[in-house]
Amino acid sequence: MDFPIVPHPAPVPASERNARIVDPGFGRVFTDHMAVVRWSEAEGWHGAEISARKPLTVDPATAVLHYAQEIFEGLKAYRLDDGGLALFRPEANARRFQASARRMAMPELPEDVFLGSIEALVKAEKDWIPTIDGGSLYLRPFLIASEVFLGVKPASEYLYMVLASSAGSYWKGGARPVSLWVSHDYSRAAIGGTGDAKCGGNYAASLVAQQEAIRRGHDQVVFLDAAERRWVEELGGMNIFFVFDDGSIVTPPLTGTILPGITRDSILQLARDAGLTVREELYSIDQWRADAESGRLVESFACGTAAVVTPIGKVAGPDYAFTVGSGATGQTTQRMLDTLSAIQRGRALDAHGWLRRIA
Structure with a gap:
């Protein structure tokens, strides 16, 4: 056409x-x-x-x-x-x-x-x-x-x-570790719903929780599953990753309630290319807290088209708060951002043919 x-x-x-x-x-x-x-x-x-x-x-x-x-x-x-x-x-x-x-x-x-x-x-x-x-x-x-x-x-x-x-930059003032509010009252999507479709209604439903996060002094909201209010799913507009002290990476699986992010998929491939162990599995908010406090979890980051890769520094809920790693941008997070950005701008080897040149 x-x-x-x-x-x-x-x-x-x-x-x-x-x-x-x-x-x-x-x-x-x-x-x-x-x-x-x-x-x-x-x-x-x-x-x-x-x-x-x-x-x-x-x-x-x-x-x-x-x-x-x-x-x-x-x-x-x-x-x-x-x-x-x-x-x-x-x-x-x-x-x-x-x-x-x-x-x-x-x-x-x-x-x-x-x-x-x-x-x-x-x-x-x-x-x-x-x-x-x-x-x-x-x-x-x-x-x-x-x-x-x-x-x-x-x-x-x-x-x-x-x-x-x-x-230009998605975050005012440039990229920095963000603070998340864990919503225990609102859900983004449920099994059988439209969570894996990119429709405006999903984002409209997330805004009241995002508004609460901002009011409480945080940058973004992170949602738990609708059934048990236990499993970490995604942010209001970004997928999420967890990096452990053994070098492995975990991200929530695509069960129909999470948007299948293209940046998410790219990072999974880049992590495997780098020889990292990658798992798509359920990860609970309680485990997130415990792993961060014990030091087993060293980094968390969010990803999406607009912001690309965003480090997560702090996380809070109604009766808890914890810091991820040192609270600063971790090595794996920075590596994923640098590698992905270099491929997108034609400055690194495009081993998977992701870049579509049009002029």
Whole structure:
């Protein structure tokens, strides 16, 4: 499917664009254009184009506003040292997008259309990639039910779009060990639910717990399983890893309640490549506390597309608090961050063919 470009009638002047991307932060600076494709029962996927980013005009009865049929993805485009452009494992994002669509009873976007939309938009907006250290172009593909209808059923019309946003560091002030609040009152997902789908409702349900974490002086919330309130699952928007004094690494298994993170999967492979013992197994909050206090656990870190790898320094719950290792960034955490970042930017051997060069 081709993506013809419909130029923005009044693009941001180059001088203003350059000023905006000096220190863009995350998720607030958007480019001039977006990718658009529509779907209907009669026509299938059609109307692909790269057009001006502008507000949507929707009917108050649009289905997504009432029944939350919506999914999204997140990935980044990088400028390489030779001036080229590349994406990191976009095929994995395309497949996860399809899996999320199946769970939410939405049409599955073909992989070639997903990749085509991303590549066309990045090429059109390459000048929005910041040249600062760690700069990238964050991409947000999403699909919403656009049918105007109030019946409870899968919609018959959908709108797929991709936004591009200039990105710097995810954490204000740069990467640092974060403090977590363990939620014993709220659950992110349950067996049979939508925990392994990347849909907005999962994130909306996590916000009250995240709000509580911030109010208590922490950076992020970490959720336990919904059934026993015992097993550590994931943060509000990131997967989690545990590093032990024997060099082994543990992460919670994908049982249907945890998002199958692409960064998570990459770290599992990189750890195995480094000769580390890797286990995907249940790990309880009580064991986390005991292992941290005994010194058996030396590091914990979270990972995801936006923040990449984030060290965890402190953890607290209603009647406990503990420090992980020294409370600083550990050697394995730093190694995973450095190795992954180097591959993403074309500065290290890409043994698994993860980097997709597009220019």
